[in-house]
Amino acid sequence: MGVDFKGRVAIVTGAGGGLGRQHALALAARGAKVVVNDLGGARDGSGGSLSAAEAVVAEIRAAGGEAMANGASVTDFEAVQAMVKQAVDAWGRVDILVNNAGILRDKSFAKMEVADFRLVVDVHLMGAVHCCKAVWPYMNEQKYGRILMTTSSSGLYGNFGQSNYGAAKLALVGLMQTLSIEGAKNNIRVNSLAPTAATRMTEDLMPPAVLEALKPEAVVPAMLVLVAEDAPTRTTLCAGAGSVEAAHITLTQGTWIGLDAQSPERLVAQLSEALDRNGEAVPQSGAAQGAQEVSRASARLAR
Incomplete structure (x- = not known):
């Protein structure tokens, strides 16, 4: 059975380039109307311009799809609410939210400024919170919603120099866990995706042959399945280079140690x-x- 998004409205944050761009193009190619959100900043979060988002919108329209550009920073809740209203005003609903926007401020914890820790948490975690909060009433009312968090192996398993990024990325899994429970009664399914992809976020870290295998396009099928009508919920998939795995937070059977002095x-x-x-x-x-x-x-x- 095909994965089809005809009649659906999707918002993809950080969609001006890299993985977000691929997500937006793929959703549009399968029939979704797409809000291409991108602040247009550098990968450390500085600067901003709508041109990256507008270029992706132009690509979608040239291929016969429907899209609009939006330059809201996900850290600005009012701007995010306006973005969601823009989608609803134009297309009547919002079905899919792909929380993809992110920045990097990598340093070892010893050398990291607290401000750089806070900013990364603000963009990844609070950015997703703002977007989820803005779409939540609409999804509840229409009794349909698909939300995707972009987590990371750095959050699930750790990575040197990424204490800020890893903390924010695992926090998104915690957000998914509860939102999936709270959204279940109104058919809101919430999942997470840990991509391994070569984008400008990782381009300095890998040799060319590895970069080729890790094309962002390889992550897109997992995204499409996790926001489709038949999507699972409370699921964390890891994807890259043509493979897909699942990550779980498990509880062992454990042991009883009692409450006494020993x-x-x-x-x-x-x-x-x-x-x-x-x-x-x-x-x-x-x-x-x-x-x-x-x-x-x-x-x-x-x-």
């Missing part, structure tokens, strides 16, 4: 049991941890 020593002795991944599960909500712990405590006390 509990710390007991944990030292049983730490390997607490860490044992045999039988680990993906909880359906945060309540699962407490439920597992209370259940085990009750079983011990019933002895």
Whole structure:
């Protein structure tokens, strides 16, 4: 069955180049009307110009699609709300939000200024929060919505020099977890994508042959599936160079250490049991941890 977006309205942030541009082009090619949002700044977040977004809109229109450019900074909630209203005024609805906008301010934690930490969190995390908050009432009302967070292996697994970026990227997974639960009743599905792609964000880090294998286009199929009508929800896919994997935050079966004075020593002795991944599960909500712990405590006390 084809992945089709006819009649759907999509907003893609940071869509003036790289991965965001590919996302916007692919959604438009499959029938979506697309808001191409891009501040037009440098990859460290400085500067700004609408020309990058307008160039992508021109590409979409030349191919027979419908699109509009928007230059809002995702850090500006009022501008983001105006962007969503612009889409609804023109096309009557908003079905898809791809949170792709981001910046880099890489440095080791020891050398990093707190301002550079805060700005990266502001763009990636609060930028996505602003966009989700702005589309949420419309998606609730129409009882349909597909939201994608752009996470990263740097957030899921860490990467030297990216404490700010990694913290923001894993925070987006936490945002996904709760929004997917809260959106379920109104058919709002929320997912995350960790791309491995060579864009201007990574162009200085890899040799040419690797850059070729990691074309941004290779990430697009996972994006399309995660925002499609039949999309899963609460799913984190990792994609690049033609492969797709899934990442999970799991909970082990764990071990009971009690509440007495010897509990710390007991944990030292049983730490390997607490860490044992045999039988680990993906909880359906945060309540699962407490439920597992209370259940085990009750079983011990019933002895």
